[in-house]
Amino acid sequence: MNQTVFRTALLDPMQPVPTGLTDGMGRPAGKRFSVYRNNVTVSLKDALETGFPATARLLGADNFETVSQGYLRSHPPKSPCMMFFGDNFASYIAAIPALKSLGYLPDIARLEYAIHLSYHAADGTALDPGRLADIAPQALNRARLNFSPAVQLIRSDWPIWAIREKALNANAPAPPGTAQPVLITRPQYDPVLHPLTRETAELITALQSGATLAKAMIRAPEADLGQLLALLLAQSALTDIDVEDLHDRPYPNLPSHR
Structure with a gap:
């Protein structure tokens, strides 16, 4: 047949x-x-x-x-x-x-599927916060972050975190009138959702694409990098941090704009 x-x-x-x-x-x-x-x-x-x-x-x-x-x-x-x-x-x-x-419904579905992906993602060894503390302040701008496989970022023009909460719990607060991208982490067994501002989502997007901390901040100057790093470390969302070697540049003696 x-x-x-x-x-x-x-x-x-x-x-x-x-x-x-x-x-x-x-x-x-x-x-x-x-x-x-x-x-x-x-x-x-x-x-x-x-x-x-x-x-x-x-x-x-x-x-x-x-x-x-x-x-x-x-x-x-x-x-x-x-x-x-x-x-x-x-x-x-x-x-x-x-x-x-x-209009928000497809983004809610995207968010829920991302939760599913985070749950089933491979484990990653969490970065020791001491590694970050050991990097000299002048070198920190050249650092790049490696994210855990479980980390997911859903960007949206809708307050999708609050809409999802309200859909699942009638007593949850009414959604705000502003965009609400969502970061998904998995510090232990279950995914955890974090509502973000547009600027913070832009910063994470830049970092996930391989930008150094300095270049990422140029793309999202109003984001709070320190607050984001504290969140990522607390949620075991990072697996490694690499510092760009100045000698890897084609013209190492030129001033840096990174």
Whole structure:
């Protein structure tokens, strides 16, 4: 039997039972297939709801049912391993015309998938804070930070941290009217979410791209570098720190602008 036909019918209740499908006794498997199809669909829908709880709450039960059914039909799991199921759920939501008025919703889904990635990321050996203290002040500007694999940064024009909190807890404060990027760390076993300012998010973006501390501060001059470093160290979000060697420059005798 064509596997594509089988998979399409399995994830779409509107499709007929594939021709020639029989049970273990050689009888037409119509009823058994319908039961199996329903079980698979419910399991995948439940997996989406578990992975995207705030997204599901914001959509409401009926709308989430419709959205998840459409997503399952157009983006079936690529592997029996469900660890990364839902990787393009945010982009799928963003493409639905009826949801355009909920501009924050794709970013909430992106945030929830990033939490999932952080949880399943490889472990990293946390940087000893003493390493930072040992670097001479004049060399600190040339330092580059290495981040733990579990660290995730979600930038958004919406207050996504507060929106997610409100969706999961009706007693949470109302979201502010300003952007709220989110840093995700994993100091122990579970991811921890930290709401940020735009400037701090810009600073982290620069540092994650490999910029030295000095160059990163040029991109985000209003960010509090000391406060950010304290947070990253406390959350075991850094694994190493490297200081750029002046002799690695093509013209080492020229003044530095880093």
